[in-house]
């Protein structure tokens with residue numbers, strides 16, 4: 001018994017050391033949303049220098065109740081634009097109290113016939129509910145399968161993280177949706193703008209071959225969307 005203990009005392013630390021080395025090379029688990037907060041709150045100090053991820057916290061002594069409320073969704077967005085829709089973002093940039101809390105919301109207004117054009121959110125899954133009107137909501141999977149449905153007031157949808165999706169107002173009047181994301185800053189890749197109105201623009205040789213059309217069509221799209 002005594003000799004066994006002596007052995008495990010000498011082997012123990014070596015074994016532990018080897019285990020640590022193995023553990024260090026194992027892939028670490030990835031998170032599918034923003035990382036968890038390490039304190040009750042961390043109201044973003046928007047004037048602070050950006051840290052590695054997100055924003056530094058405002059000193060707790062300077063935080064007031066007002067920090068935790070946001071009235072940005074009380075007003076309808078102006079839909080008088082080429083797409084006939086308007087996204088009012090309630091992300092960490094607009095509502096700094098969301099910093100480190102891993103979620104955000106948008107208000108999306110639609111004129112009759114308006115669309116929220118095909119886009120994706122690189123950092124979040126999206127869930128949404130129709131608050132007013134009637135929306136066709138659709139997304140395409142990485143297997144190229146298109147899922148869609150017409151939703152009316154109170155109905156909800158989910159767009160898996162990163163997938164290309166859109167909404168179109170198919171009702172007679174205006175439409176309104178509230179959406180939520182499991183990221184404080186989900187990001188949006190708006191396909192028409194990304195492909196045809198980037199700075200500088202993507203070379204025509206890439207776009208003509210990708211879309212199998214002549215250069216004049218690409219030039220038209222670039223002018224229309226710029």
Ligand SMILES: *[C@@H]1O[C@H](CO)[C@@H](O)[C@H](O)[C@H]1NC(C)=O
Pocket residue numbers: 076077078079080081085086087
């Ligand atoms: C969205 O609506 C806001 C508020 O009316 C307006 O300032 C903004 O320019 C609109 N955005 C677009 C893309 O039309």
